[in-house]
Amino acid sequence: MNAGLLLLLLAGLGALGFLAGRARALSLVRGDARGLHSLPGYYGQTVALFAVVPAFLLLLGWLLLQPVLVERSITAMILPADIASGSSRELVMADVRRIAEGMERLVATGALNEGELAALVPQPDLLKDRLSAAGVALAAPIQPHIAEAATAWRAEMALGQGLMALSVLAVAVTGFLWSLWRVAPGFRARNVVERFIRWMLIAASSIAILTTIGIIFSLVFESWHFFQLYPARDFFLSLTWSPKFGGGSDLGIWPLLWGTLYVSFIALLVAVPVGLMAAIYLSEYATPALRAVAKPAIEVLAGIPSIVYGLFALMTVGPFLRDWFARPMGLGDSSSSVMTAGVVMGIMLIPYVSSLSDDIINAVPQSLRDGSYGLGATQSETIRQVVFPAALPGIVGAILMAASRAIGETMIVVLGAGAAARLDLNPFEAMTTVTVKIVSQLTGDTEFASPETLVAFALGLTLFVFTLGLNILALGIVRKYREQYE
């Protein structure tokens, strides 16, 4: 029995549970719902919830755990002799999985029955032919031992599926019967449902947190691998970035970090003033009719994919800056530059800053504006001295959010600033950022155990720590000022 059918069964059991619980509650008081502690529907809900939710969680956990356990037991079957030179245990396991899947397909399409398949296992060449006929192409000839492992894999998976169906159904039926037995006029079904819902909400919010923790752990783990192969001192202190896949690379983070900060700085230099002024115009000066048109128009900018901005940087802004600024000023001859990427990224960030700040400025109470006008202040005095300071914590938050985005942006940098890691002050020089290098270190035909690829995780971790620090700073600022300005 597969998971889809099980889910369907669970849903049916839930519906049945609702009706049964409701009916039993009503029959206990002879149809007079006033004798019950809760509305009859709540009794139905408790039965449905206890029938479905624990069983569903078990199903979910089983589906996640079973492949891991089966993999572990089959991996133990593989002998060192099965691993060809140049190959690895992981690659052999991948073959085992593919063969097992191919066998499954052969049986499912009716090309073979189980008996014929079992007969094929000692004849690897025949098996290989049948598999390739079913669309599973294998490079190397199949070792007999591997075919056995694949058979064992299939057997264990099938056993697991059967056990899963049994135990899930057992849990569902137990929950169903137990909660149905619990139904009594004095049973506080309403409170039970309330508690149940609270626990489901807690579970939902912990998924987000657990995922974050999981991501951090995987980053830390891989970074630790990297620092085993490459000294942390060099990574954090070296000023050169020149990965060589033959070995002997210099993997200093500073050129990349510098590029990231430089590009983000220029982007914010563009986005913050323009975005803020746009927000102030929209919220304080624009007529409602104009605002209704202009605000969505600015927000359209936020919907443009960043690769389109990258093209804009590559084709338009880069050559323009080169021909009109860099060359006449003698600052360089390259159309990809920090300036190009920064300016285009700044344009991309304008709607983030303006839209968020606009909402925040609008939230400043009208009474403060009235107070200021009532003292004879002009509109711009009011905005500068009263509205803006009151909105400041929110605006700082908006700017730091834009900064986090700037730091994480990749496409615009690839197309606008190039891929050369360099430590330079000249903004018309090509540079690159941490994110671009993470991509370039992980793409391409490289093995996953060299410092040159693992460095990507250390870079990612550094970036993560960096933006985390930024967010904590933002929270701190917002909290500090919020106490002062209520």
Place this chain on the structure above:
Amino acid sequence: MNDMRLTERAVTQTAKITARGVQVHYGTNHALKDVDVDILDKTVTAFIGPSGCGKSTFLRCLNRMNDTVASARVTGKIEMDGQDIYDPRVDPVQLRAKVGMVFQKPNPFPKSIYDNVAYGPKIHGLARGKAELDQIVETSLKKAALWNEVKDRLSAPGTGLSGGQQQRLCIARAVATSPEVLLMDEPCSALDPIATAQVEELIDELRAQFSVVIVTHSMQQAARVSQRTAFFHLGHLVEYGETGHIFTNPTDPRTEAYITGRIG
């Protein structure tokens, strides 16, 4: 209008503000209909009437705060010391420095107590130097009877004060620009009885320097603090005269119905 008798509540007879035929429209809503009033100098004038009767609207005409409402249209003539305040040559911003306003809800700026009071003097350039500004802040806070409570924490945020203190801070803020008229739009409606008593006492003291106009929902308050009372109903000025006279011997049946609690 009624005969303006001199009573035991001594008032000067010079008119500070004269309004003639004032009409206000908010979009298609005719909020104020043909109002004629003389606001006397160094007098507390109370505007009373049920909600939506136009008393706050009229108050906001006196310092042209209605200019900040896009849909509002004001016609008629309002003169202050003989100068038409709706004359195109009059800068509403300058006018509002001369006609201070205190609002219904205390609205201190998100700044320190000192900066709240110094705000008006700073934007109008009233002080020559820090020492003079300090002096203005101190005098204003003393006039608003707040100095003793806040003199040790002038740099604390104004929003951290209690409701009554906040409202007195707003009064100090309005007083700091040395206005000639002080408009108060239900200044006590968000305050508890003790804070209300403090503010009322303050209003009486301020009368020595300014002409004060107060909008209030409380007839007791109007009777306590004002020398002149105007009763508004459905956008009309129904009756205007000496406070004691309005409360004891109203001419118009609507006024009588309101003060005895039969309409409102």
